[in-house]
Amino acid sequence: MTQRPFNFSAGPAALPEEVLNQVAAEMLDWQGSGMSVMEMSHRGPEFTRICAEAENDLRELLQVPANFRILFMQGGGLAENAIVPMNLARGGKVDVVVTGSWSKKSAEEARRYASVNIAASGSDSKFTQLPSPGSWQLSADAAYVHVCSNETIDGIEFHELPDLKALGSAAPLVIDCSSHQLSRSIDWSRVGLAFGGAQKNIGPAGLTLVFVREDLLGHALPICPSAFDYQTVAAAQSMYNTPPTFSIYVAGLVFQWLKKFSYAGKTGVAAIEQRNIDKAQLLYGALDGSKLFENRVAAHARSRMNIPFYLRGEYNTPQLTSAFLDGAKARNLLQLKGHKSVGGMRASIYNAMPLEGVQALVAYLKDFEAQYG
Amino acid sequence: MTQRPFNFSAGPAALPEEVLNQVAAEMLDWQGSGMSVMEMSHRGPEFTRICAEAENDLRELLQVPANFRILFMQGGGLAENAIVPMNLARGGKVDVVVTGSWSKKSAEEARRYASVNIAASGSDSKFTQLPSPGSWQLSADAAYVHVCSNETIDGIEFHELPDLKALGSAAPLVIDCSSHQLSRSIDWSRVGLAFGGAQKNIGPAGLTLVFVREDLLGHALPICPSAFDYQTVAAAQSMYNTPPTFSIYVAGLVFQWLKKFSYAGKTGVAAIEQRNIDKAQLLYGALDGSKLFENRVAAHARSRMNIPFYLRGEYNTPQLTSAFLDGAKARNLLQLKGHKSVGGMRASIYNAMPLEGVQALVAYLKDFEAQYG
Known part of the structure; x- marks a missing residue:
């Protein structure tokens, strides 16, 4: 079976493939x-x-x-x-x-x-x-x-x-x-x-x-x-x-x-919490290290689940935002559009999102920056 | 594929097999x-x-x-x-x-x-x-x-x-x-x-x-x-x-x-309504013609969807009711138990119930009567 797309919807949201x-x-x-x-x-x-x-x-x-x-x-x-x-x-x-x-x-x-x-x-x-x-x-x-x-x-x-x-x-x-x-x-x-x-x-x-x-x-x-x-x-x-x-x-x-989920030597909620921490660190790290993208939330308050991000300054145009979203979809990174009230992009990386999904998004951020930054 | 059981649940209730x-x-x-x-x-x-x-x-x-x-x-x-x-x-x-x-x-x-x-x-x-x-x-x-x-x-x-x-x-x-x-x-x-x-x-x-x-x-x-x-x-x-x-x-x-459903030369709601009429007539007819079972609702008010029925008079015992329900389940006629507030039996024959399901129930009513009546 081929890899399912990674679905970053804020909700209704991705469910574990085993469950489906x-x-x-x-x-x-x-x-x-x-x-x-x-x-x-x-x-x-x-x-x-x-x-x-x-x-x-x-x-x-x-x-x-x-x-x-x-x-x-x-x-x-x-x-x-x-x-x-x-x-x-x-x-x-x-x-x-x-x-x-x-x-x-x-x-x-x-x-x-x-x-x-x-x-x-x-x-x-x-x-x-x-x-x-x-x-x-x-x-x-x-x-x-x-x-x-x-x-x-x-x-x-x-x-x-x-x-x-x-x-x-x-x-x-x-x-x-x-x-x-x-x-x-x-x-x-x-x-x-x-x-x-x-x-x-x-x-x-x-x-x-x-x-x-x-x-x-x-x-x-x-x-x-x-x-x-x-x-x-x-x-x-x-x-x-x-x-x-x-x-x-x-x-x-x-x-x-x-209950059966295991990660980093842990099981259950402790395991998913650790993976959620790791996923969020990976994505925030990529955004903070980027010249093209930014997350605006103070470090103490950043959500592990919902990560809104924007193109920075002069790059923050509707055209480039659209180009980002179209390119994401072409890479099977779905539903990254930000909420209509704030615009931009948002990655919701709930429990069912594997680490590989965030890695794929981070790779895309870097490629996009190399092309447009 | 083998025939699915007929499911008479009052709700949540049977859905069309094609839909499932x-x-x-x-x-x-x-x-x-x-x-x-x-x-x-x-x-x-x-x-x-x-x-x-x-x-x-x-x-x-x-x-x-x-x-x-x-x-x-x-x-x-x-x-x-x-x-x-x-x-x-x-x-x-x-x-x-x-x-x-x-x-x-x-x-x-x-x-x-x-x-x-x-x-x-x-x-x-x-x-x-x-x-x-x-x-x-x-x-x-x-x-x-x-x-x-x-x-x-x-x-x-x-x-x-x-x-x-x-x-x-x-x-x-x-x-x-x-x-x-x-x-x-x-x-x-x-x-x-x-x-x-x-x-x-x-x-x-x-x-x-x-x-x-x-x-x-x-x-x-x-x-x-x-x-x-x-x-x-x-x-x-x-x-x-x-x-x-x-x-x-x-x-x-x-x-x-x-929308695609057809029956008796009709389609859509007209077709399902006709089948519902036919199903209800078949079941009420069998109950009215039975010495063992009865439906107590006046003819003008009888529901086409939910048909409560009881064993008559001296036959109306918990033991015989249980025997009926157990026998029904053994014949793949499911969820015929009456609502807890009124007891007895109830056949809910919603849109998704085929005519064959009611025919199977009527055949069971007759067999049960032959055995216990």
Whole structure:
């Protein structure tokens, strides 16, 4: 079989080839059941097993503590921007740290349900820096503090989650971790709730993962739809409404793939985290060493997952950007176009991107520079 | 290739074998793109085309008028039970006709956002009859009238949609058509909004279809999440948040399958509707002619899609019910167990169920009766 193209999409994004092969092989008959997973009742024994195994594997991979519930939901991060305050804000105040496009949207949406305090903003730096936690203006009475732990568009990542207790806040921390969940370990002692769409590191779009500490359940506003009330969803084991069964199945295969994944003498999340570190270092190193390309994010805040880059100065023209993207596609380096709101290029190098994909991109950067630089 | 088992699941449900084969064949490389559809940006040219074709094909199949928008959403029917009143009720009054489990849930959920008038209820008949539209107590000032046009659990279907104007109501009709959409034509002149989860006749769970008349857009309550505001979703061509891309792709293949489907000299929806009529007649005829089995729904209200049935009188024991289900599975007749709330058996015979599947079930009913009757 020939090498598949390397796919740098920001999401929906590349999946491990082994997983896609298994999905294809099982499409008409899942393990002798005579059914595709798409065709199974969500309440039948086959899918009940698939779903329970997926949840257990995810819990094991991320070492999710027993006092957290894992919920399989729908609507993605944008829906969670409303669902979180409907469940947690109790009509009071919430603190939001704005570090880019996604946390800005979260703050706007939360205003429908709560009083929003922008505790800090990276807008002065044009979202190239993370405001230092020591500078955050946290409220004394916030229902929660929201951060986006990886900003997909701006390419900014928290490499250490804030310790709210040390900052004098008793509020639970909510993290939107859509675009880096499962790429690294999580310090759950600092987290009250984590949410993320699956379509980056985990599986098909349409599945949303929510990890919620049990003491935060049961406080939804009366206007919260039942299907989005965390307590209702948790009590029904994510089966209050029909869950996105096929997406959960694919996610479960990704979890199995990751459990077996090994790299640099490590396995599982530790292994993928190390490979993600190595991939990011390779690409940032190439960009920093280039006269033609640049990444503008401060070193302490650079995302391992989403690396926006631009042609420098006079080279930054629509023509040369197009030439770069066309040339990339011709080399089987796909979906490198930057987000429409910021332009330029972006390489999203999620878990499923092999080191070879980043090496191929770096080789292309060098060749392109030799030709046009 | 051997015959696949016949799968009578109420949903997620059987899909056409041709569709599953194509999905498997394209899993690693959609039409030379080098990507699985799961791996494509929802904003890229490939998926934009997939989505537009799916919408166009669906519009053509159901002859959806130009003043209706088709939205691809998430959350299923249960989420729509909240999303509809958040968008349409304007905090006022809504009329609900309760004909079974689903419309009852819709009424309960709507109470969060509106004053609910139960215009009629079939509960006196234990949901074996449809209350005659002439008997409905409609409000003068309802924002809309809700009916579930096919009750999946109770096996009740409206074979003619109510003509609200003729009943003296100026309110738009909202139909929850989850479990029979695309199984028959729709008289759009009588409908303001139609919604349904995809997981019966259309594709994988996790995709919700909403057909909404344009004049009903733009009236969402301030507490309606942006991702569920019909106007926002419509303005963004269902791309406000990342849609369930893979489910839309599979749905699109089902639409293509249905466009080519022919039966009894007809094609498309007319053909599938005729086959659905023939399948239902065959099964109801066998049940009505049996001493061992019964369907309890009045003839005028019998669903073509979901046919609950029970062992009669003294035969209706857990042991004999189990024996029936075990024997069915041994004959490759799958997922015939009734809904947990009503027990017994249920045959869901959606579009993808061939006539041969119903014939096989009828043959088993006769053999079982010969053995135990």
